Each structure stands twice: as C-alpha cells, then as structure tokens.
Amino acid sequence: MMNDDELRRALRAELEVPAPAARTSLDDLLRRGRRRVFAQRAVAVMGVLIAVAGIGFGGVALSAARRTLPPADTVSTTPTTTPATAVRAEASWPRISEPIRTPTITLNHPDVPPIPCQQTGSPLLTGWPGSSKAPDAVRASWERALTGLAGKAQFHVTQPRSPGEREAYSYWADVTGFGSIWLRAGSFTGDPLAQADDQKWAQGDCVPPRRHVLADGTVLQLHALKEAMPVPSLSQRLVIYAPNGMSYEISVSNHSAEYLLGPEINETNGPSGGRPELPLTEEQLAGIGLAVAESR
Amino acid sequence: MRRDEEFSEFFTSRFDAARRAAYALCGNWGDAEEIAQNAFVRVYARWPKVRVESADAYLRTVVTRLFLDTRRRGRRRDLSVADPPERPVPADHSAAEDRPSLVRALQQVPPRQRAVLVLRFVHDLSVEQTAATLNCTAGTVKSQTARGLQTLREAYGPALTESA
Structure with a gap:
C-alpha cells in the first residue's frame, strides 16, 4: 500500500534519474525571447492604432444611431x-x-491580470x-x-x-x-x-x-x-x-x-x-x- | 542589460528543474525540453512584470499550460532546437528494471488529471494553489485528483491508497 507521502517520494525519486544533456543554449533562448518581445511591442502599437481608429468610427456611429438604452449597470433584485x-x-x-467584490490578494503590477476573487459555490x-x-x-x-x-x-x-x-x-x-x-x-x-x-x-x-x-x-x-x-x-x-x-x-x-x-x-x-x-x-x-x- | 542578466541567472538555476517537471508530465525528454524551452521564452517576454518571488510559480504555470495545450492539440510539433535531442543516458536499471515505473504509469492518466497529480505530488502544491495554476475550482482539483489516482493505481499495479 502506498500513501500520499510515499507516492510523493517515489515520484520525486524517479524524476531524479540521470537525464540526457540539455541542448538548450542560453543564447538561443535569449534570441527567441527578444524576438517575442519585439513582436509583442509591434502588436501593442498596432493595437493602439486600431483602438484609435475604432474610437473614431465608434463616435461617428454612436452619434448617428443614438438610441435610448437602459443603464448598463442597472442593479435589480428581480431578473x-x-x-x-x-x-x-x-x-x-x-x-x-x-x-462588486474585491480580491483578497492584490498585485502592484498594472500589467498583470487581476487576481480572481474568492471562488464559492x-x-x-x-x-x-x-x-x-x-x-x-x-x-x-x-x-x-x-x-x-x-x-x-x-x-x-x-x-x-x-x-x-x-x-x-x-x-x-x-x-x-x-x-x-x-x-x-x-x-x-x-x-x-x-x-x-x-x-x-x-x-x-x-x-x-x-x-x-x-x-x-x-x-x-x-x-x-x-x-x-x-x-x-x-x-x-x-x-x-x-x-x-x-x-x-x-x-x-x-x-x-x-x-x-x-x-x-x-x-x-x-x-x-x-x-x-x-x-x-x-x-x-x-x-x-x-x-x-x-x-x- | 539588467533584464538579460537577471533572466540568465534564473534560467541557469531553474532550467533543469523545469525540464524534469515537464518530463513528469509528458514522459519524453525531447518533448520535455521543448516545453521547457518555450516556457522560458514566454517568461523572458514577461520578465519585467514577473516579480522575483512569483517567477517560480509563473514558470510552473506556463510549463503546465504548455503541456496541456500540446495534448489538447492532439499532435506533437517538430522540435525547434538546432540539434536533435540526445538519447537519454542509460540509467542503471539493474535494480529497478523489474519494478513498475510510476512516471510511465503516470502517462496512462489523462493529461489534465496528470497535471493535477504532478502539481500536487511533485510540486507539492495545495488544492487551492493547484486550482489557481490550472484556472479551475478547488472542487475540480479534488475530483481530478481522485480520478487521476484511480487511473494511476490501475496502471501502476501496486495498490495506492485513495486520496483526494
């Protein structure tokens, strides 16, 4: 019979086997990483341009087709x-x-997606x-x-x-x-x-x-x-x-x-x-x- | 460049562990190296936003998600390394060759359940930490753990006690 601790130890022991030599060089990896960063920045710039264009079109469309809608954030007790x-x-x-709830943990990095709130149910x-x-x-x-x-x-x-x-x-x-x-x-x-x-x-x-x-x-x-x-x-x-x-x-x-x-x-x-x-x-x-x- | 210096240090100290963790997930050193490589490329791209204290957790999350995605796609991609991976160093199996392998048995477990088992038993994460890594509920982690252990028990042979 193997309990959780024994399973944990057995798995880790098996993972300590001699491994083949790694073929990944730091230089290659840094090169790929830099290419990825460059691509991300290029996409971000394009995204800003698209957003600016979208806001322009949206403003025109909104003014042309203004209509009465109920408030988006209406809170109602009856569906x-x-x-x-x-x-x-x-x-x-x-x-x-x-x-609206707030997460129990917060990160200070503005670019990191928000931490989810507590999961219940x-x-x-x-x-x-x-x-x-x-x-x-x-x-x-x-x-x-x-x-x-x-x-x-x-x-x-x-x-x-x-x-x-x-x-x-x-x-x-x-x-x-x-x-x-x-x-x-x-x-x-x-x-x-x-x-x-x-x-x-x-x-x-x-x-x-x-x-x-x-x-x-x-x-x-x-x-x-x-x-x-x-x-x-x-x-x-x-x-x-x-x-x-x-x-x-x-x-x-x-x-x-x-x-x-x-x-x-x-x-x-x-x-x-x-x-x-x-x-x-x-x-x-x-x-x-x-x-x-x-x-x- | 400070970014490269910090990342180089992180890479040097963590690559082998990441590769072994990926090996536990996929059971193949070639695939494991590819997963680890891609994970580090992604970590590099987000390095300024990855806090030092959360870098390990982020790397673990990326490795796990990359593994799941390779299995979700249902096909293996050619290696992007310049040279083919070396064959594994023949380990001394003289004492253990008749013994069933847990890592081999683990490959019989469905990928998502396997990821849960590796996170919980290799990385020693709690149910909540595992749920956060896989972006699912704690209840899902518990049920996947139970199912995964059941499959592992059947594949491994020796009885493993129930756990969730």
Whole structure:
C-alpha cells in the first residue's frame, strides 16, 4: 500500500534519474525571447492604432444611431422576464443584486491580470460543462446563430478521449482569425435559479453576472469578461440553466485552441495569442445564448 | 542589460528543474525540453512584470499550460532546437528494471488529471494553489485528483491508497 507521502517520494525519486544533456543554449533562448518581445511591442502599437481608429468610427456611429438604452449597470433584485419567443436580448440584462467584490490578494503590477476573487459555490463533481453531449437541436441553433453573427466560422468537435476527460464533448468554432466560440453541455439537479445562484461566484468573478430569465424558467447567466494567465488572454462565458436539468456553457475566447504552440502564430500575434479583443460583443454573446435557450 | 542578466541567472538555476517537471508530465525528454524551452521564452517576454518571488510559480504555470495545450492539440510539433535531442543516458536499471515505473504509469492518466497529480505530488502544491495554476475550482482539483489516482493505481499495479 502506498500513501500520499510515499507516492510523493517515489515520484520525486524517479524524476531524479540521470537525464540526457540539455541542448538548450542560453543564447538561443535569449534570441527567441527578444524576438517575442519585439513582436509583442509591434502588436501593442498596432493595437493602439486600431483602438484609435475604432474610437473614431465608434463616435461617428454612436452619434448617428443614438438610441435610448437602459443603464448598463442597472442593479435589480428581480431578473427580467420575457416570453420564450423573444427575438433578441440586450446585453443590458440587469446584474444580480450583489455588490462588486474585491480580491483578497492584490498585485502592484498594472500589467498583470487581476487576481480572481474568492471562488464559492458547489464544486461540479458531475455535470460539469462538457460532460454531456449537446442535443442536435441545441448544437444546430448555436451554429446558426454563430454563423449569422460571425460570418466565416469553421466548426470543430472535440470528441471525448477518455471517461472523465474535462474537454469531452466540446464544440468550438474558429472565427475570423484567432477567435473561438465554445459550446459545452452539462447537467445539474434542482431549480435553475437556485443553480445559477450557487454558481454565480464559482469562477472567482468579482463583478456580479448579468441575468435573464425566460418565461419557462430557463435562466441565462452572463459572466463578466475575464483575463487569464499565463499567456494573457480574454474570455467571457454565458451559462444557460434549463428547467430540464441541462446546462449549456457558451464561451468566447480571443484565441483559437491552436495558438499557444504555433510558432507562426506566436511570433506574429504577440501577447494576446490572438485578437486584441473578443470576437463577439457581449450583446452578440447574449443573442447566441438566447437562440440556444429557445431551441431546446 | 539588467533584464538579460537577471533572466540568465534564473534560467541557469531553474532550467533543469523545469525540464524534469515537464518530463513528469509528458514522459519524453525531447518533448520535455521543448516545453521547457518555450516556457522560458514566454517568461523572458514577461520578465519585467514577473516579480522575483512569483517567477517560480509563473514558470510552473506556463510549463503546465504548455503541456496541456500540446495534448489538447492532439499532435506533437517538430522540435525547434538546432540539434536533435540526445538519447537519454542509460540509467542503471539493474535494480529497478523489474519494478513498475510510476512516471510511465503516470502517462496512462489523462493529461489534465496528470497535471493535477504532478502539481500536487511533485510540486507539492495545495488544492487551492493547484486550482489557481490550472484556472479551475478547488472542487475540480479534488475530483481530478481522485480520478487521476484511480487511473494511476490501475496502471501502476501496486495498490495506492485513495486520496483526494
């Protein structure tokens, strides 16, 4: 019988075996590192130029198409309810009535992504996103909605590779370069609203999620944009909790699943690993979520 | 250049450990060297923003994420080193050749669960630290640990006690 300590000792002992001589030279590594820094700076400069141009266009577009919208940060104690046949939801779904939280640890480096807040909620020992196969109708509606919004989408399916594998049943789409949109199905027990409440801080969000409830009790929970490490990247997710106990997580990333080790991508796309922003706006993500929620 | 001097010192003192950690994850010295190389390139690029006290944790995170990404892509990339890696130095297995290898058995464990086991049992991280490294919840780490140990137990042969 081997307990934790014995396992730890045995593993470490095996890793102390004589290793082949390292072929990595410091000079080569420094050269590659400098190339990467240069590429990152070039991308940053381009990003600034694009942002300036975007602000200019945005200002013109806003002044031309000004319309009355509810405040984005409206806090409401009662989620909005619309019939299941609603065509499109605004990303101005109200946030749940919770104060904005602060991380228990802070770093002084402004360029380091913020530390997540405390993670609470029941661990998803079963029914985690990706543990179930998404019904054909759900997948089809996700593809339809995505194609309508993102245009050139290439759809892929990650098949389950072994029981319990986290990435089982992941459907993802590469869109216009290095952005991707994922669909993962899971399950839960109990009331959709109670489950949404339980999971509201499960990923360490600091900003309360937005929430929208359909007439049949389906809850759509839209989490705030998140920065991740080690390679700085952006992602945002929306989770649908259906009355039949199924959940659907739709997440948006600013990179494709292929970016991390592709040298041709790394060297030219810099620190974000892909696009400087998410491929979909929050409103578009909400629209896809609503289309999927209504297709069940 | 101060950046290069500091990084050179960090590289010299940590590269072998990073390569061994990557070897625990992938079970192949060639792949391990590639993962360690790429990890150090990324650390170099962010060196001014990596605090001295957090550099080890950052390097560990990058190594783990790079390993997971290679497995997620489902294919191995050609080595980018100038020369092919040397064959491993033949170790003295005379006393241990009949003994099952834990590192070899570890390769039977699914990648993400394997990463959890290596972080917890090789790097000796807590559940919370492992969760932060993998950007998941503590509950996920516990469940992945339990599943990983179960698979490792089946692959290794000798019974390992339950742990989570």
